[in-house]
Amino acid sequence: xxxxxxxxxxxxxxxxxxxxxxxxxxxxxxxxxxxxxxxxxxxxxxxxxxxxxxxxxxxxxxxxxxxxxxxxxxxxxxxxxxxxxxxxxxxxxxxxxxxxxxxxxxxxxxxxxxxxxxxxxxxxxxxxxxxxxxxxxxxxxxxxxxxxxxxxxxxxxxxxxxxxxxxxxxxxxxxxxxxxxxxxxxxxxxxxxxxxxxxxxxxxxxxxxxxxxxxxxxxxxxxxxxxxxxxxxxxxxxxxxxxxxxxxxxxxxxxxxxxxxxxxxxxx
Amino acid sequence: xxxxxxxxxxxxxxxxxxxxxxxxxxxxxxxxxxxxxxxxxxxxxxxxxxxxxxxxxxxxxxxxxxxxxxxxxxxxxxxxxxxxxxxxxxxxxxxxxxxxxxxxxxxxxxxxxxxxxxxxxxxxxxxxxxxxxxxxxxxxxxxxxxxxxxxxxxxxxxxxxxxxxxxxxxxxxxxxxxxxxxxxxxxxxxxxxxxxxxxxxxxxxxxxxxxxxxxxxxxxxxxxxxxxxxxxxxxxxxxxxxxxxxxxxxxxxxxxxxxxx
Numbered sequence: 001x002x003x004x005x006x007x008x009x010x011x012x013x014x015x016x017x018x019x020x021x022x023x024x025x026x027x028x029x030x031x032x033x034x035x036x037x038x039x040x041x042x043x044x045x046x047x048x049x050x051x052x053x054x055x056x057x058x059x060x061x062x063x064x065x066x067x068x069x070x071x072x073x074x075x076x077x078x079x080x081x082x083x084x085x086x087x088x089x090x091x092x093x094x095x096x097x098x099x100x101x102x103x104x105x106x107x108x109x110x111x112x113x114x115x116x117x118x119x120x121x122x123x124x125x126x127x128x129x130x131x132x133x134x135x136x137x138x139x140x141x142x143x144x145x146x147x148x149x150x151x152x153x154x155x156x157x158x159x160x161x162x163x164x165x166x167x168x169x170x171x172x173x174x175x176x177x178x179x180x181x182x183x184x185x186x187x188x189x190x191x192x193x194x195x196x197x198x199x200x201x202x203x204x205x206x207x208x209x210x211x212x213x214x215x216x217x218x219x220x221x222x223x224x225x226x227x228x229x230x231x232x233x234x235x236x237x238x239x240x241x242x243x244x245x246x247x248x249x250x251x252x253x254x255x256x257x258x259x260x261x262x263x264x265x266x267x268x
Numbered sequence: 269x270x271x272x273x274x275x276x277x278x279x280x281x282x283x284x285x286x287x288x289x290x291x292x293x294x295x296x297x298x299x300x301x302x303x304x305x306x307x308x309x310x311x312x313x314x315x316x317x318x319x320x321x322x323x324x325x326x327x328x329x330x331x332x333x334x335x336x337x338x339x340x341x342x343x344x345x346x347x348x349x350x351x352x353x354x355x356x357x358x359x360x361x362x363x364x365x366x367x368x369x370x371x372x373x374x375x376x377x378x379x380x381x382x383x384x385x386x387x388x389x390x391x392x393x394x395x396x397x398x399x400x401x402x403x404x405x406x407x408x409x410x411x412x413x414x415x416x417x418x419x420x421x422x423x424x425x426x427x428x429x430x431x432x433x434x435x436x437x438x439x440x441x442x443x444x445x446x447x448x449x450x451x452x453x454x455x456x457x458x459x460x461x462x463x464x465x466x467x468x469x470x471x472x473x474x475x476x477x478x479x480x481x482x483x484x485x486x487x488x489x490x491x492x493x494x495x496x497x498x499x500x501x502x503x504x505x506x507x508x509x510x511x512x513x514x515x516x517x518x519x520x521x522x523x524x525x526x527x528x529x
Contacts, residue, residue, distance in 0.1 A: 027444045031451040039455040041469040046461050051321045082440045089439075169439065170356060174299045177443075181306055191317050199316050 006101055010109025014117050017083070025121060032072055032125045036132065040064050054192040056227040062133060066224065067189035069122070069129045070217035073148055076121050077155035078180045080114045084163045085172040097262070107160075107258035111251055114156035115149050122148070133224055140223055147223075147240065151216045154247030157254040164262055187213035193233050212246045215239040278378065281371040285379020286386055289350060293387045300391075303345055307395065311338045326462055335399050336489030337459035339392060340421060340482050344453070346391035347422045348446060350384030351429025355442045358434065358526060367527050376527070377430075377520045384426020385419065392418055404494030413501070417488040420508035424481045427515035434522040457483040481511040 044061035055063045087093050096106060126144070135141065162179075163172050186207040188196070196208050208214050219239040221228045229235065234242075294300070315331035327333045357363055366376060396414070400406075406414060432445045457480045458466070466474040477483050484504040490496040 024441060024444055027441075027448050031448045034451050034455050038470065039451075039460070042455075042461045042465045045465040045468050046322045046326050047318075048321055048323050079440065079443070082443055086439055173352065173439075173443065174296065174302075178299070178302045178306070182302075185306070185309055185313060190314075191321070195317055195321060198320060199313075201313075201316075204313065 003102070003105055006105045007109045007112060010101070010106055011113035011116060014110060014113025015120070018117055018120060021121070025124070028072070028076065028121070029124055032068070033128070035068050036065050036128060040068060051192070051195065054194040054231055056225065056229070056231040058221065058225045058228050062225065063192065063221065063228075064190065065129050065132060066220045067187075067217045069125060070151075070213055070220065071184050071189050072125055073118065073122050073152055073216070074155055074184065074213055075180055076118045077114065077152040078159055078176055080118070080156050081159035081163045081172055081176040084160060085169045088163070088167070089169055103258040103262070104255045107255045108251070110160060111153050111157050111254060114160075115153035118152040118156065119145065119149050135224055143223060144220060147216065147219055147243065150240075150243050150247050151212065154212065154243065154250050157247065157250035160254050161250070161257055164257060183211060183213055187211040187217065189213060189217055192231065193218075194231065209233065212243060215242045215246075219243070278372065278375045281375035282378035282382055285371065285376055286382035289353070289380065289383025290386050290390070292353065293346075293349065293383075293390075303391075304394065307338055307342055307345070308398075310341070311335065311398070326464060332403055332495055333462075334460070335402050336486045336493060336495065337454075339395050339399055339418075339489050340459060340485050341454070342392045342395045343388040343418060343422045343485075344425050344450065344482075347384045347388035347425035348429040348449075349387060350380055350426045351433040351446070352442075354380060354430050354523070355433035355437075355439070359437050359439065363527055373524055373527055374520070377523045380430060380523070381423065381426050381516060381519060384429065385422045388422030388425065389418055392422075399489075399493055406492045406494070410492040413488055413505070414492040416505065417485045417492075417508060420505075420512045421481055421485040423512035424508070424515045427512070427519035430519040431515065431522050434519075434526045453480055453482045456480055457486065459483075459486055479507065481508055484508045484511070 040061055044059070044064060047060045051060050052058065084093075087096075097103070099106070101109075126148075130141065130144075159176065162176065166172055166175060186204065188208055188211075193205070193208060193214070197205050199205075215234070216239075218228070218232050218234070219236055222232055222236045222239075311331070311334065315334050318334070319330040322330050357366065367373065369376070371379075428449065429446070432449065433442055435445070436442060454460070456477050458477060459482060463474065463477070466477050470477075484507045487496070487499050487504050488501070488508075491499045491501065
């Protein structure tokens, strides 16, 4: 079997698991709807219109819901960590490593499968956001999907690395949860970068600038609202290069880890 | 006499279970440190940034507004950890060991809920001190109200976490349920925005938020720390009492059902 076919086979195995996640998708959709229809609407009511000076005239509600979609993309990718932890618990990782498949192929297949699963998983939420934003341009939708895939592949690589290093279900729950919460807070999901700069907390500003969540959400904002480019601290090209670098770098690290360091057993 | 003896026995057994849970809480010291840092970051980052961009006619000082919400969030985070532990026990079938202990099942459930309450109250102490520094220090009668609200909300949250975690043994779904509860309870409440914003955005659905235990606790905290002066204390205290009673009964029923499986 060619290497590409094997990668697709591994990725398809990940995708097949989506069929057992209907309840999970429904729950995520429920809380996303609460976030977009309740939290985002109420919080945008208390925000002054002066904030539009920092968003290039984009209404805060629209600014925020693209951030929420990015958060969901990120959290869903992070949730792959819980699935991999369960696989370890069930001995599936041992089974995978015993297959006549190159470890690097396995790593690429898992990351690709995880990324595409995340994309499919979050598609209903993307439809909600783009319907609210009245985005109808198929080119914008296609670029959004492609960038979302790149971003989630990077996060899935990160989480695979973490779970395989930690080797504990309980610690996975704690550490993955903490990283999830921390990175979202230190990003431009809630507020534009100039507002963060105005607080004078330099480390926060630097963290927000380097945060892949900030780059993803700001890239989508520029894509949907080109006027946001006027106030964005980095252009779309810089953001997409950053995201590709982030994903490729972590994918390479995941491959390296699978090939040279991954050992089964010792799971706590 | 026998009734008193039974009650004393149950209390002692529940206390022993609760102490075990409390000890285990301090074992995850890195998790605790991370959570405390996260809560303070929420208060500072969210409060500081939003203070600059919220409408002053609605909320004059966002840090003072959000502080009672953080108090409630601290209880949610710490009391809900008891559900995570019960979930791990169910998945790993530690429950077989638990039912073999020389304690009644009622005492076991009571102990678990009490463990969650103690975790919540202890975790909240630091944030109460922070609230005193940021807001107006409460008088003695207000401290009693604040303590009552904290006890009721932590009973509600620990019972709710036990109830929800017993619905499924799937780790992934357990984590998802935890997040869903957070989003529903905190976003459909007065934690992040005043009731006027909810009325403006949700129209006839807005009053639903008033019946949330989180809104009730936050309203009492805001009164206790001098942010609000006119609140319906009877409605909010009685409401919290009702929430905690209902969730304790539900947790008892579902946890016992799972222990018998």
